[in-house]
Amino acid sequence: MSDAVIDDVTAGSWRIRPFAVADTEPVVALWRAAGLVVPWNDPYLDIERKLTVQPELFLVGESDGVLVATAMIGYDGHRGWVNYLAVDGSRRGEGLGARLMAEAERLLAERGCPKLNLQVRSTNAGVIAFYRSLGYRVDDVASLGKRLIPDAP
Template identity: 50%
Template sequence: MSERNSAAAAVTIRPLGLEQSAAATRLWEEAGLTRPWNPPAEDFARAVGGETSAVLGAFDGDELVGTAMVGHDGHRGWIYYLAVAETRRGSGLGRQLNDAAEEWMRERGVPKVQLMVRSTNAGVVDFYERLGYEDGEVVVLGKWLR
């Protein structure tokens, strides 16, 4: 993925490596995206170590100010952990990260992108609807294999 720069938000977006795990997971915790039963550092390590996944980071200089985890199964792409530092919210950085995640999918020939939002997070649903996402009218079921 090529680096992306934006004068508007003054950030560079690029894939992260394992060395950025602590900074990324701290940002996810500050954004309220983590849950005790789902260790974020393990999610991060799986994503950056996978052949069909990555964690994109938005940097203002050396400071990590946003992330988006991306992955795909060849047909459907997924966006997780789209997080923006509190000081940068409302700046358009969330849209930039989403655009970078979608570009990552396009570069890999993925035709559809999906994401999950907790039903209690109405503000985030509104954000994604403004970006063109629609309710897929599906129920997501899950089962832990641990």
């Protein structure tokens, strides 16, 4: 993937690029600040795991050299997924999340992905409204999960 430089009306330029190992601490800090880290998911292990599967689909957004957004994207040959979409709280409302989602959609469509799924906590009305504004709808399904490898004791 080539770096995409996108004009940012509020602060010069903003760039989407693949994650680099040096981004680990800023990424984890962003995820923590965004409330995405939960006790049963170790963010460091999630990063480690992602780097073994489609690492080119782990994106970060930076503005003036500062990491301000992330998206962890995957495609299993049937559906695409986006996890850990996060934008720095001071930069929300500037369209960075929408731009990152557009890049995720582009990368998945390029791979022949017919549908993109994502999960949002049902209590997070603001994030659900954000995704609805991008054309997503709530699917009438129950999301089930089973932990195969525990991250925490």
